[in-house]
Amino acid sequence: MSQLQSFLDNSENKALDEIHRKKIIKAVTSYDQTVIGMKSEQFKDWAHSREVAGKIKQATLDRLPDYLEEFESKIQARGAQVLWAEDAQAARSFIDEIIARHKVKQVVKSKSMTTEEIDLNEHLEEQDIEVFESDLGELIVQLAGEKPYHIVTPAMHKSKEEIAELFNEKLNSDPDSTAEELTMTARAFLRNAYVTSQIGITGANFLIADEGAVVMIENEGNGRLSMACPPVHVVVAGIEKMLPRLRDLPLFLPLLSTSGTGQEVTCYNSIIKGPKGEEEVDGPEHMYVILLDNGRSELFQDEEFQQALRCIRCGACLNACPVYRTIGGHSYDTTYQGPIGSVITPHLRDLASFGHLAQASSLCGACTDVCPVKIDLHHLLLENRWRSKKAGLSGIKWELILKIWAWVFKSRSRLNGMSKFIQLTQGLVRMLMPKSLREKVPRRAKKSFGELWKERQQ
Amino acid sequence: MDMVEVLERLNYQVTYNPAQTCCGQPAFNAGHREEAHSVASCFLEAFKEAECIVCPSGSCVAMVRKFFPQVFQSSKELEIAKSLESKVFEFTEFLVREGKVNELSGQAEGKVAFHNSCHAMRELRLIDEPWAVLRKIEGCQWVQPEVEPTCCGFGGLFSVKFSPISQTMAKTRLEQFVDCGADTLVTNDPGCLQQLKTEASSKSLGIDILHLSQFLNRALNHPGVRS
Numbered sequence: 001m002s003q004l005q006s007f008l009d010n011s012e013n014k015a016l017d018e019i020h021r022k023k024i025i026k027a028v029t030s031y032d033q034t035v036i037g038m039k040s041e042q043f044k045d046w047a048h049s050r051e052v053a054g055k056i057k058q059a060t061l062d063r064l065p066d067y068l069e070e071f072e073s074k075i076q077a078r079g080a081q082v083l084w085a086e087d088a089q090a091a092r093s094f095i096d097e098i099i100a101r102h103k104v105k106q107v108v109k110s111k112s113m114t115t116e117e118i119d120l121n122e123h124l125e126e127q128d129i130e131v132f133e134s135d136l137g138e139l140i141v142q143l144a145g146e147k148p149y150h151i152v153t154p155a156m157h158k159s160k161e162e163i164a165e166l167f168n169e170k171l172n173s174d175p176d177s178t179a180e181e182l183t184m185t186a187r188a189f190l191r192n193a194y195v196t197s198q199i200g201i202t203g204a205n206f207l208i209a210d211e212g213a214v215v216m217i218e219n220e221g222n223g224r225l226s227m228a229c230p231p232v233h234v235v236v237a238g239i240e241k242m243l244p245r246l247r248d249l250p251l252f253l254p255l256l257s258t259s260g261t262g263q264e265v266t267c268y269n270s271i272i273k274g275p276k277g278e279e280e281v282d283g284p285e286h287m288y289v290i291l292l293d294n295g296r297s298e299l300f301q302d303e304e305f306q307q308a309l310r311c312i313r314c315g316a317c318l319n320a321c322p323v324y325r326t327i328g329g330h331s332y333d334t335t336y337q338g339p340i341g342s343v344i345t346p347h348l349r350d351l352a353s354f355g356h357l358a359q360a361s362s363l364c365g366a367c368t369d370v371c372p373v374k375i376d377l378h379h380l381l382l383e384n385r386w387r388s389k390k391a392g393l394s395g396i397k398w399e400l401i402l403k404i405w406a407w408v409f410k411s412r413s414r415l416n417g418m419s420k421f422i423q424l425t426q427g428l429v430r431m432l433m434p435k436s437l438r439e440k441v442p443r444r445a446k447k448s449f450g451e452l453w454k455e456r457q458q
Numbered sequence: 459m460d461m462v463e464v465l466e467r468l469n470y471q472v473t474y475n476p477a478q479t480c481c482g483q484p485a486f487n488a489g490h491r492e493e494a495h496s497v498a499s500c501f502l503e504a505f506k507e508a509e510c511i512v513c514p515s516g517s518c519v520a521m522v523r524k525f526f527p528q529v530f531q532s533s534k535e536l537e538i539a540k541s542l543e544s545k546v547f548e549f550t551e552f553l554v555r556e557g558k559v560n561e562l563s564g565q566a567e568g569k570v571a572f573h574n575s576c577h578a579m580r581e582l583r584l585i586d587e588p589w590a591v592l593r594k595i596e597g598c599q600w601v602q603p604e605v606e607p608t609c610c611g612f613g614g615l616f617s618v619k620f621s622p623i624s625q626t627m628a629k630t631r632l633e634q635f636v637d638c639g640a641d642t643l644v645t646n647d648p649g650c651l652q653q654l655k656t657e658a659s660s661k662s663l664g665i666d667i668l669h670l671s672q673f674l675n676r677a678l679n680h681p682g683v684r685s
């Protein structure tokens with residue numbers, strides 16, 4: 001089945017799923033309330049902060065190659081190794097080499113969208129390597145055999161009851177567990193994995209050029225355990241994660257936390273500058289940073305789309321998007337869902353398979369309004385539509401419909417003729433329509449505005 | 459026609475060029491810029507002499523003001539297209555700009571809510587303007603959902619290509635208004651109007667949905683208004 005067809009089917013299923021709709025409304029309503037409160041509490045001027053943040057990110061992009069090299073040389077000087085992965089395949093090969101070198105049998109991971117992007121879990125499991133997802137949300141979707149539903153809150157679509165049932169089935173917990181008990185079950189299940197895994201794989205929220213540092217933020221503490229306990233730490237980070245200076249963090253940490261979850265800052269904020277140093281008593285012996293391109297260079301070189309690389313993956317545009325709220329994260333069938341996903345996926349993957357995502361938008365602009373780095377998301381969706389058309393991907397049906405439409409609307413007399421024709425035939429046509437369609441298609445007004453106007457002038 | 463009547467009441471001379479068709483937005487939003495160009499050219503032809511263009515849809519205004527420069531990029535009509543940018547206004551935007559709001563006095567009943575179209579709100583940033591006009595109407599109770607304003611799901615061809623998504627969006631939006639107790643819903647765009655009306659009638663919801671110009675004209679002509 002084509003991507004488009006499966007999108008149509010899945011999105012329709014979700015759109016008609018009342019239980020899903022109610023769950024998501026509840027989740028985003030509480031998100032909205034917290035975030036709006038935090039924006040005014042924590043930021044004197046939110047609009048100004050996002051203006052500045054957008055500019056810093058854009059200025060970073062303007063010199064991205066320099067910053068990447070600066071980052072590389074600084075962190076390598078402290079013993080980490082930087083690996084440049086052109087695509088998903090290259091990233092997986094690097095990880096294979098690391099796994100072979102360090103004789104890895106078991107991996108503990110903290111939440112990372114880049115590893116989702118390169119399908120790392122499937123790849124490792126194929127080689128009989130056991131993978132523990134240590135983020136609670138990620139663990140839930142992993143146990144359920146699903147993909148993350150949301151880039152920030154992967155299990156947003158699961159109610160407490162559903163999680164209790166899942167944990168009961170997979171982890172033998174009490175089926176009536178409270179939320180706290182469920183967390184404790186996950187914790188007990190994972191604690192051991194931090195010590196027994198030979199390698200911890202994480203993502204990065206930011207890469208800092210002037211310090212050569214990796215920044216990771218989280219709420220559960222699982223990220224720092226994944227990174228600090230096993231003897232090897234591997235970071236998989238997109239090249240766009242860069243920030244020029246450590247002193248950009250006082251803006252970006254609260255910005256990301258507020259937009260992401262409505263928090264002042266997240267509970268744990270780690271700045272990692274390399275493997276265990278000579279004087280240090282703990283930490284990983286080895287550290288690898290895989291810098292992932294995987295189509296980002298293409299975006300980087302695209303005048304219109306470069307701004308999409310400012311994204312700090314806060315998830316705000318997903319929460320704000322009425323389409324996302326209606327069809328949920330899984331319908332997209334992409335690593336990055338929602339508006340930002342529909343903007344970048346056609347470029348990271350391919351336009352022919354994912355161009356329809358840009359069509360599936362009412363272009364309401366709610367995403368653009370909330371983006372903390374001011375990416376012009378909905379206009380980029382429009383741009384993607386134009387690209388699809390230019391690439392001849394509109395499909396014969398729409399090519400024809402719009403050609404006829406333009407032919408009619410280019411001339412008032414043709415439009416009037418068409419309008420009269422509809423008036424005369426609508427009774428019959430409506431009779432032949434199925435009832436559901438009849439309800440949707442409005443009747444032509446008894447008289448058009450033009451006709452009323454004419455009568456009035458007489 | 460309601461908009462015309464309100465404008466005439468305010469002593470404007472309104473003309474309508476029967477040759478006009480469409481601004482080309484449906485094709486433009488579908489990514490079909492050539493088709494949009496050909497239809498938008500007719501728009502230029504029909505309106506190039508106009509002193510001022512008032513439109514009861516923020517969406518069409520946004521098309522002319524914000525997207526015409528893209529449509530006519532590197533075309534010889536660019537200059538004319540740009541000249542329209544400062545001449546085209548959404549209805550409430552026009553009333554506010556012209557300082558006519560204080561001349562309005564109207565009456566309505568019931569609990570009335572307002573749905574601002576996304577294009578008016580986000581492309582044109584018309585947030586206070588519709589309210590400046592609506593607040594002049596007395597006698598009714600203004601109610602508004604507590605949630606952030608969301609899209610009704612119309613989106614032009616989107617509602618055709620992805621109709622299940624579009625319909626559920628309408629349902630969610632309408633539910634917000636019903637929940638806040640509104641018996642009348644006013645909106646400022648024919649697209650939203652159609653979308654919400656269809657949804658309301660398919661669910662047989664007892665909520666009256668009107669275009670802002672319709673609501674305004676009725677309110678101005680209300681027998682309770684002192685002249």
Ligand code: SF4
Binds near residue numbers: 313315316373
């Ligand atoms: S595009 Fe903007 S709002 Fe969406 S995830 Fe990225 S930074 Fe957040």
